[in-house]
Amino acid sequence: MQAVINARTSGWSAKTRAYNTNGLAIDEIRQRVVGLDVKVPVLDGSRRPYVNFDNAATTPAFWDVIETLDLFLPWYSSVHRGSGFKSQISTRAYDDARAIVGRFFGADLASQVVIFGKNSSEVINKAARRIPIAPDDVVLVSLMEHHSNDLPWRAQAKTLHVEVKQDGQLDLDDLRRKFEEHRGHVKLLAITGASNVTGYITPIHELAELAHRHGAQILVDAAQLAPHRAITMLPPHDPGHIDFLAASAHKMYAPFGAGVLIGPRETFAKGAPDYSGGGTVEIVTEDDVYWTSPPERDEAGSPNLLGAVALAAACKALHEIGMERLAQHEADLTRYALTELSKIEGMEIYGDPDPARAESRLGVIPFNVKGLSHYLVAAVLGAEYAIGVRNGCFCAHPYVLRLLDIAEPIAWSWRKQVVAGVRAHLPGLIRVSFGCYNSHEEVDLLMSALSNIAAGEIAGDYEQDRATGTFRERTFQPEMDAYFKL
Numbered sequence: 381m382q383a384v385i386n387a388r389t390s391g392w393s394a395k396t397r398a399y400n401t402n403g404l405a406i407d408e409i410r411q412r413v414v415g416l417d418v419k420v421p422v423l424d425g426s427r428r429p430y431v432n433f434d435n436a437a438t439t440p441a442f443w444d445v446i447e448t449l450d451l452f453l454p455w456y457s458s459v460h461r462g463s464g465f466k467s468q469i470s471t472r473a474y475d476d477a478r479a480i481v482g483r484f485f486g487a488d489l490a491s492q493v494v495i496f497g498k499n500s501s502e503v504i505n506k507a508a509r510r511i512p513i514a515p516d517d518v519v520l521v522s523l524m525e526h527h528s529n530d531l532p533w534r535a536q537a538k539t540l541h542v543e544v545k546q547d548g549q550l551d552l553d554d555l556r557r558k559f560e561e562h563r564g565h566v567k568l569l570a571i572t573g574a575s576n577v578t579g580y581i582t583p584i585h586e587l588a589e590l591a592h593r594h595g596a597q598i599l600v601d602a603a604q605l606a607p608h609r610a611i612t613m614l615p616p617h618d619p620g621h622i623d624f625l626a627a628s629a630h631k632m633y634a635p636f637g638a639g640v641l642i643g644p645r646e647t648f649a650k651g652a653p654d655y656s657g658g659g660t661v662e663i664v665t666e667d668d669v670y671w672t673s674p675p676e677r678d679e680a681g682s683p684n685l686l687g688a689v690a691l692a693a694a695c696k697a698l699h700e701i702g703m704e705r706l707a708q709h710e711a712d713l714t715r716y717a718l719t720e721l722s723k724i725e726g727m728e729i730y731g732d733p734d735p736a737r738a739e740s741r742l743g744v745i746p747f748n749v750k751g752l753s754h755y756l757v758a759a760v761l762g763a764e765y766a767i768g769v770r771n772g773c774f775c776a777h778p779y780v781l782r783l784l785d786i787a788e789p790i791a792w793s794w795r796k797q798v799v800a801g802v803r804a805h806l807p808g809l810i811r812v813s814f815g816c817y818n819s820h821e822e823v824d825l826l827m828s829a830l831s832n833i834a835a836g837e838i839a840g841d842y843e844q845d846r847a848t849g850t851f852r853e854r855t856f857q858p859e860m861d862a863y864f865k866l
């Protein structure tokens with residue numbers, strides 16, 4: 381394994397292997413990440429190392445996670461109630477994973493419960509059905525939310541959207557107004573820990589204090605925040621404590637289908653689970669059901685044991701590397717990228733473009749190239765430079781339209797086109813998002829590519845699929861089966 385690790389980094393320059401300002405060698409991080417040596421085909425017929433700037437969607441895996449699963453798989457068996465030795469090992473691993481993940485987020489394991497699901501979208505949906513909310517209660521969400529922390533609440537209560545400022549930051553004054561206007565009716569503030577579009581970080585503990593002063597609870601969607609910043613839920617007696625927290629393993633270098641919801645044990649000890657079946661009950665008769673205690677009550681069926689173990693291994697790796705060190709490294713990358721982007725003619729940066737404030741945000745940078753479709757720019761970066769980004773609205777349609785300052789009549793015309801099956805003219809942004817392993821050298825490759833694209837230096841001949849909006853180069857048809865096939 382060590383030989384493989386050495387081979388993964390041997391081709392990187394001294395600049396990449398240099399230490400950053402906080403003393404952490406980028407090379408040390410890169411050695412822990414799977415797939416950084418993979419080369420992909422590009423339009424000129426060559427193959428280049430893949431540069432992944434789509435970490436806000438999904439991160440690659442840590443080698444720590446892969447190696448942990450390699451060690452565990454021979455012992456993989458049924459969880460709970462199995463009498464065999466392998467089952468006992470598996471049960472202990474599952475219980476240990478729950479404790480490790482809880483501690484990573486600073487949960488009080490005596491009063492709070494760690495529930496595993498398949499991702500943050502699923503566990504937020506669970507929260508929406510399990511937190512006691514009546515249809516006439518008010519749930520406050522922000523306009524910057526991912527759809528996963530907006531849509532689930534709409535079906536359960538009166539859901540109101542807190543405004544954002546012109547630059548996309550949360551409007552705290554509007555939040556306070558809404559708490560006052562609906563005094564006594566707001567049951568929950570469901571808020572993102574950090575935007576997956578602009579990288580803005582919300583002051584979650586300050587917001588928790590505000591919610592608690594108004595008799596409400598707070599749920600933090602930490603899917604975007606958790607891989608980049610240390611999170612401590614704080615003890616339940618602290619005014620700034622987080623009541624509910626959701627996160628996804630696939631954004632935390634553990635892509636094995638796990639998500640986590642942490643919340644008060646007493647909440648999940650009441651009522652029927654949203655999914656029922658094996659493992660959720662103590663006794664079943666022909667007429668009655670006696671539900672088991674949390675967390676098992678809310679984990680119907682055989683659990684994703686490997687996903688839980690993978691998430692725990694990722695949490696241990698992140699803790700070992702140091703969340704503060706990672707935050708400083710990613711802030712350094714963000715500062716450098718914003719500085720270089722501002723030098724390229726035709727770049728339109730959204731959110732906060734000031735490199736001086738890089739430490740107060742995540743490394744998520746949305747932009748457009750003036751005069752070019754976001755679909756086209758993303759396609760060229762992939763086909764001609766082996767650079768992976770994401771474009772579109774990032775499952776945050778209202779927020780992106782607000783950032784683009786698109787008037788409602790125009791937005792309505794585009795919505796009609798999408799419903800009719802045409803996405804070719806759908807507005808959107810290009811998003812670069814950093815992971816803990818990205819380097820200055822990779823940022824330089826991106827800047828060189830964007831400079832060429834902005835100057836009109838596009839080598840390929842691209843055509844757009846009107847149904848999807850995606851551009852494809854007419855002659856570029858790499859043989860996918862040569863790279864991977866089941």
